[in-house]
Amino acid sequence: MGALSEFRLMRPASAADAVRLRGEFPASRFIAGGTDLLPNMRRGLVGTEVLIDLGGVGELAEMRHELCHNRDTLRIGAGVTLATLAADATVVSSLPALAQAALAVAGPTHRRAATLGGNLCLDTRCQYYNQSEDWRRGNDFCMKRSGNICRVAPKSNRCYAAFSGDVAPALIALGAEVELLGPQGLRRLPLADFYVDNGMNWLALGPDELLVAVTVPLVPARVSAYEKIRVRGAIDFPLAGVAVALRRDGDLIGELRIACTGVSSRPEFIAGLDELVGKPLDDAVLAVMERHLKRGIQPMETTLASVPYRRRATPALAKRLVRRLWDEARQGA
């Protein structure tokens, strides 16, 4: 890794000030825990002369219950750390997929600094991109930084770097929304719509916008879980990650939501699963679910693990989680 280049550090005290500074310095970047941004700056992947440190913005670190769309909801500030999320009593009991995903990120020291906002806005990753500047120069760079072509799909005109954050799929499966603050004010959108299927421009975030908070509905009787496949048992990004949220109506599926990470340029909400609602969980239903999953993901050679492995492992992981949650939901009923 190279040396960190010189930068100016700004420390706003409010979200509104952070947005104003971002408008004033167009080449600036927000920094939260810095656990992704700083290594990327040292690798020459991100160049910026001004960093806007969100660490002093107290409102971003708040967590509270509130009523949203007439539902009991947990509102989590973007500055809440992953260690706090993973240990929070409401999150652990009512949103286990979120606690498990937060706990699956990097290692304990990273999670004490790393924030929810930074994880959701995480840069996309690829074996041709997350390398030192010398390595990338030796391989003629790639389209995402300094080059012209996508190394994993040379004939394509887009970049296929993969979104590999752990927390987004859990929150998408749980039906979360994001609150974004920009110069025009606050707007909300479903978290799934916050992402774009393009490795270079993967966020529907305006240039001056700040991710302020996430709201997650607390749905009674819904169970959820997150698991990932990785090379090592810790400090490793997902080769594939799957989050499932499920509700049982007796012996029938009441609700089934699945989202994946590491297998496309955005965290993928798996479409089409509504057709399984009202059916019992049997092999035929699991086969339909597998079809929807395979259609919904697009792993490319962005990691050392092969595409066929990730294409097979993702539905296998999902099936395992769904079966486990199905039993768990009956025991809780």
Ligand SMILES: Cc1cc2nc3c(=O)[nH]c(=O)nc-3n(C[C@H](O)[C@H](O)[C@H](O)COP(=O)(O)OP(=O)(O)OC[C@H]3O[C@@H](n4cnc5c(N)ncnc54)[C@H](O)[C@@H]3O)c2cc1C
């Ligand atoms: C060794 C190592 C292993 C890792 N393993 C994993 C892993 O297994 N899973 C995983 O998901 N991640 C992993 N990471 C990446 C990173 O640690 C986490 O994703 C972390 O949650 C990022 O949060 P942060 O607060 O540190 O973000 P930062 O590094 O501060 O920021 C990341 C990006 O988000 C933007 N940003 C931050 N907050 C906001 C906001 N409120 N609004 C708008 N933009 C914002 C920043 O400008 C930057 O572009 C790993 C990192 C390392 C170094």
